[in-house]
Amino acid sequence: MNNISQVLDKLFDRYRIVFWYDDRRELRAEFEALELPGVEKVEIDNNEFALKYRVLRQEPEHRFLLYRHGPAPADLQNWLLDVELAHGVFYADQVTIWLNELELGPEYSELVREHLPFFKAAKRREAFKKGIRASDNPERLRLVMLAVCSGSEPRIDAVLENLLAELAQGGDEKIRLIERCGLQAYFWKRVECHYGYQSEPPGLKDFVIDLFKYCYERNVGLTDVDRDECLVFLNRWKDNVHHGKAYEKLAHEIAEILQIEDDLRQRDLKSLRDLDYFSLIDQRILVLLLEGIVFRxxxxxxxxxxxxxxxxxxxxxxxxxxxxxxxxAALFLQYFHDLDVEVESAAAAIR
Known part of the structure; x- marks a missing residue:
């Protein structure tokens, strides 16, 4: 709204009458809310002759903002054309206004149009503006949009962590917002690029199953496919103090889906001692340790x-x-094993 007011103020410094054609029929609310001291707002709505008489004859000194909810009529049907040619016209659509608000150039108009639902919310525009830099390209701008939608930092791993936290709670508001804003294709492309995840159609639950499956199989030697970013992400997510509970809830669910308990029966201590993706791994390690102690x-x-x-x-x-x-128990048995209990005679043993 401030941008509209500023542009109109400059126009009224030059013209007594300013026309505003709302070509896309999307700025009526802005027109109705607009307050310009000393300017009367009038809507053009089948009242051209009366309006022309008023602004030229009845109130020749007064300033007017003449708004039409729609594009300008063809010249032959425009009964106010002579007035328009002698005065000013305010050119604006919602995208232009948002670009001015965000301090982005006209070269980003297509990007904004592609993600209109995102920019319709003032809070999202405000958060977006705080997150962008002058050097940003369209890719980085979309990443900032993802961050705003997910409430995270503009990094794909941070976006995923917040989305998975919501998934663990049974929610899907953030991923639905990403979809409504037309960002889903970009989001899944980034996920594929970073983590090698491909599926048709892609989904968060499917992604997290694939993530756990790959990391587990990689560590127990069932695959040698190089997707190291998956290992980095899972370890970072697992150890994140803010997302630990979400990780644990999903880990329990995925362990059951992947039938990890059955596979662990085939694993020895050497292959498991440094793994901690699932609590079932710890249970298996403890069983093997106890067996090792009891059966020596x-x-x-x-x-x-x-x-x-x-x-x-x-x-x-x-x-x-x-x-x-x-x-x-192991320390005690080791100490007992190393203890020298040899005695010279039975009598010495009971002294």
Missing amino acids: TMALADCVEIVRRRRMSHWYRKFADVYEAVYH
């Missing part, structure tokens, strides 16, 4: 070392009591 199939020092390593894992706190019990 593993070195006690190895057991102690594995527990020490697991203290840095994601699910350690959930199983801390069991891990520490195993740890101290």
Whole structure:
């Protein structure tokens, strides 16, 4: 609204009468809300002859803003053409106004038109303006739009973390907003570029299943496909203090979908000791540690070392009591094993 007022003020410095043709019929609300001191607003609506007489004869000194809800009529049907030619015309559509508000050049008009629903909300425009830089290209501008829609920083990993947090809570408002704003194709293209995810149609739940599946299989040696950004993202997401609960909820769901418990029965300690994607991994490790201690199939020092390593894992706190019990049992048995209990005689043993 401020941009419209500023442009009109400049026009009224030069002209007593200004015409405003709302070609796309999208600025009536702005016209009705507009306040220009000393200017009377009048709508052109089958009143051309009376209006012409008024502005030229009845009030020849008064300033008028003449608004038409639609494009200008053809010259032969325009009964106010002579008045228009002698005065000023305000050229504006909603996109132009938004571009001025956002301090973007006309070369971005197509981008704005492509994502009109995004720019219709004043709060989104305000957040968008705060996030953009003078050097931004259309790709970066779309990334900022994604960030605004998801309430995150303008990074694809941050956008995903917020979307997955909502998914974990059973919501889909943010991803639906991305779709309504025409950003879904760009979003999934970025996800494909960064994480190698491809599916038709793509979806958040499908993406997170693919993410867990790849990272698990990569670490246990079931695939050697290079998608290292998936590993980076999953570890970052898992250890993020703001998204830990969302991660854990989805990890439980995905473990069941992928039947991780069945696969873990085939895995040994060596392949699992540094993995912490699922809580089932910790359960399997604890079973193997206990079996190793009870049946003496593993070195006690190895057991102690594995527990020490697991203290840095994601699910350690959930199983801390069991891990520490195993740890101290292994230490005790190791101490007992190293203890010299040899005696010279039965009498010496009971002294």
